[in-house]
Amino acid sequence: MTATLITGIGQLVTCDGSGPDGLGLRDDQAVIASDGVINWIGPAAAAPAADTMIDCAGRTVIPGFVDSHTHLVFAGDRSAEFTARMAGKPYDGGGIGTTVAATRSADDDQLRSLIAGRVAAARAQGTTTLEIKSGYGLTVEEEVRALRLAGEFTTETTFLGGHVVPAELAADRAGYVDLVCGPMLTAAAPYARWIDVFCEPNSPHAFTAEESRMILTAGAAAGLELRVHGNQLGPGPGVRLAVELGAASVDHCTHLTDADVDALAGAADTTVATLLPGVEFATRSPYPDGARLAAAGVSIALASDCNPGTCHSSSMPFMIALAVRELGLTPAQALLAATVGGARALRRTDIGAIAIGRRADLAVIDTPSYLHLAYSPGMALTMALDPDSRERQ
Ligand SMILES: N=CN[C@@H](CCC(=O)O)C(=O)O
Numbered sequence: 001m002t003a004t005l006i007t008g009i010g011q012l013v014t015c016d017g018s019g020p021d022g023l024g025l026r027d028d029q030a031v032i033a034s035d036g037v038i039n040w041i042g043p044a045a046a047a048p049a050a051d052t053m054i055d056c057a058g059r060t061v062i063p064g065f066v067d068s069h070t071h072l073v074f075a076g077d078r079s080a081e082f083t084a085r086m087a088g089k090p091y092d093g094g095g096i097g098t099t100v101a102a103t104r105s106a107d108d109d110q111l112r113s114l115i116a117g118r119v120a121a122a123r124a125q126g127t128t129t130l131e132i133k134s135g136y137g138l139t140v141e142e143e144v145r146a147l148r149l150a151g152e153f154t155t156e157t158t159f160l161g162g163h164v165v166p167a168e169l170a171a172d173r174a175g176y177v178d179l180v181c182g183p184m185l186t187a188a189a190p191y192a193r194w195i196d197v198f199c200e201p202n203s204p205h206a207f208t209a210e211e212s213r214m215i216l217t218a219g220a221a222a223g224l225e226l227r228v229h230g231n232q233l234g235p236g237p238g239v240r241l242a243v244e245l246g247a248a249s250v251d252h253c254t255h256l257t258d259a260d261v262d263a264l265a266g267a268a269d270t271t272v273a274t275l276l277p278g279v280e281f282a283t284r285s286p287y288p289d290g291a292r293l294a295a296a297g298v299s300i301a302l303a304s305d306c307n308p309g310t311c312h313s314s315s316m317p318f319m320i321a322l323a324v325r326e327l328g329l330t331p332a333q334a335l336l337a338a339t340v341g342g343a344r345a346l347r348r349t350d351i352g353a354i355a356i357g358r359r360a361d362l363a364v365i366d367t368p369s370y371l372h373l374a375y376s377p378g379m380a381l382t383m384a385l386d387p388d389s390r391e392r393q
């Protein structure tokens with residue numbers, strides 16, 4: 001067993017739920033990790049001896065970010081679509097087909113190398129756990145391939161055959177839903193922990209409430225746990241379907257009625273509302289009302305949704321800055337949502353906070369306090385620090 005002493009911590013932000021805002025702030029602390037698990041936290045001056053030492057030189061230490069929503073398995077470039085949106089063209093999910101074509105054309109090594117680069121970029125911004133979805137394959141073979149490759153980087157793999165109806169089956173929506181619920185699910189399930197669906201009647205490409213229900217119910221019967229893309233483009237059934245079916249998370253939550261907020265508040269022990277403000281930034285859309293959700297007692301996570309269409313960024317510090325500036329969360333609420341909130345959205349109790357027995361998945365911020373995550377946007381301040389990492393996800 002190798003013990004690593006992490007010391008010289010200026011501000012330790014445990015996110016362990018203690019203190020007035022739940023951040024569990026502590027000064028003059030050190031942490032010891034053995035084989036990647038935290039087994040001692042206490043005053044730096046009282047730290048026991050360890051095999052190796054990491055000196056943080058007064059920097060701030062937080063839990064590594066848990067990015068519970070990404071689409072990292074893709075090829076191609078949609079920067080022209082982004083540019084058109086900035087000139088006023090609305091987003092409706094139609095560009096997903098462009099990425100499907102590019103992804104199908106890439107070979108395994110090309111895709112693997114693209115994913116590896118994206119995972120490295122996320123780690124450089126302090127992310128230590130990533131969920132990764134399929135959804136740019138949309139055939140049995142291509143969805144399995146996407147999940148197999150995603151599984152080389154994370155255990156949090158999500159089958160998203162229900163992303164859009166692919167162009168070749170646009171005239172046979174029912175046939176595609178049957179494929180997703182049948183042979184595609186059977187082939188994909190061994191490679192996935194989760195199933196997700198883009199439940200969005202406001203997009204002609206995505207799925208209605210009834211189609212989404214069929215996909216999620218079939219996924220649950222195949223042993224997968226549920227997540228939902230819901231209420232992104234307008235009011236819709238996604239949130240209530242997610243709550244009704246006991247999904248771990250419903251993501252976007254941009255357009256919510258009072259009934260949606262009540263449903264989420266009533267299901268706070270089961271279903272997390274995951275906010276993805278990079279999407280509103282990059283689609284020039286109204287932001288979700290994070291303050292309203294927090295005030296109602298909704299369980300909130302913050303994630304990047306890194307994908308080629310609606311948010312080409314995996315930077316969790318950027319998401320925190322947007323959450324504070326545009327969603328009305330306090331800096332403390334935003335950091336909790338990006339760490340322990342993300343862990344909750346993945347139903348994980350071993351990550352997201354700095355506490356005895358949790359994994360030593362940490363991030364170091366080169367500033368005197370966590371406040372700089374929102375205060376200093378766009379600055380390269382954060383990096384993952386996880387001693388003894390075996391590239392755990
Ligand atoms: N909304 C559905 N899926 C992605 C966008 C995918 C794309 O446009 O390529 C999202 O979460 O925003």
Ligand SMILES: [Zn+2]
Binds near residue numbers: 070071229307
């Ligand atoms: Zn998404």
